[in-house]
Amino acid sequence: MKKYGFRQSNSDHTLFLKHNSDRVTCLILYVDDMIITGNDENEINKLTKGLFTEFEMKSLGNLKYFLRIEVMRSQQGIFICQKKYILDLLAEIGMIDCKPSETPMTMNQKLFIEDGAKSADKERYQRIVGQLMYLLHTRPDIAYVVGVVSQIMHDPQEAHMNAVLSIIRYLKRTLGHEVLFRSNGHLKIQVYTDADWARDKGNRRSTSRYFSVVGGNLVTLMSKTQKVVTLSSAEAELRTKGLTEALCIKKLMFEVGFSQKKAPSYPDFRKSCST
Known part of the structure; x- marks a missing residue:
């Protein structure tokens, strides 16, 4: 990838990027499967031909099935x-x-x-x-x-x-349930965090959880039992994980070419749910 002018992302080491003015080409790799995307058609074609020269591989066209995940496109989005x-x-x-x-x-x-x-x-x-x-x-x-x-x-x-x-x-x-990614006219980063207090009857530990939204689309989610027993509900309300996730997403988007003018926001999870 370096031979063809790509650089490895610091946020995700399986992601390779190449910028050409206002255009970008991305390749993300998982073992021997890869996705090539971007808005530079010439660079995508050049990279594809180069990979065919270096390796025995084939193009499957537009992304439809990857790592047991089905991908479909419509006027609404992906x-x-x-x-x-x-x-x-x-x-x-x-x-x-x-x-x-x-x-x-x-x-x-x-x-x-x-x-x-x-x-x-x-x-x-x-x-x-x-x-x-x-x-x-x-x-x-x-x-x-x-x-x-x-x-x-x-x-x-x-x-x-x-x-x-x-x-x-x-x-x-619920076989037909799907996740929709659509264009909402912005790329705002939002992270929602929450935690219960001493929910587990076995060890009295709390569970922290967060999910992140970019441009109005769900990107990541996590729910994990805390390693220590929290003595109060305030101790259980840790937001460190959500903050770390927001900073990682912001850094990744900057590397791709989408800089954030505003800092990521942290809406109140329970208030948002109630409304």
Whole structure:
């Protein structure tokens, strides 16, 4: 890539960029798969021919399917989903004909390890939860519940397995759910942060979470149990992770060529939800 005048991004080492006046060409790499994009058609064609000379590879045309993520275009914008991935998951675990569920988890359900409760198949539990984690790229609606069931990977019980299967049944009902990326006329960065306090009954730890929005489109989301026990709700309301994410996105956008005139904003998560 350096031979063809590209430089490696400092924000993401799998991303290579080349600027030519007001035009930019991007190549992002994952093992032996790559995406080439940008607004410089001549440079894209030059890079493609150069790669064909250096390596045995083929062009699949416009992006339609990448790392089990389906990409579709319309006048509204770009849709991404993992419908085929969900169907394959249903078939693999023998739930293709299961009864769909309206919600991924019972409201206010608390999962924790109970003394004397019957254990579940640990290997099967871990495999299914791992597959659900990969779905979070396009299914933010299950991010919270997957985060809950993933905290009990070391010693799953029947109640935990039932919770996982409930998520699977919900996925069958919502196969058509997609994430839409559309042009909203701006590239404003917003980060929403939130945390509960001592929710986990097993270790009394809090869960921090954030999601980031760029130009009105969801970009990243995270939910993670804090490493220490917080003594107050104020200690649980840490915003460091959200701030770090905002700065990383800002740096990446600057490298691509989209500078931010204003600092990223941090709206109140609960106030936004209530409105």
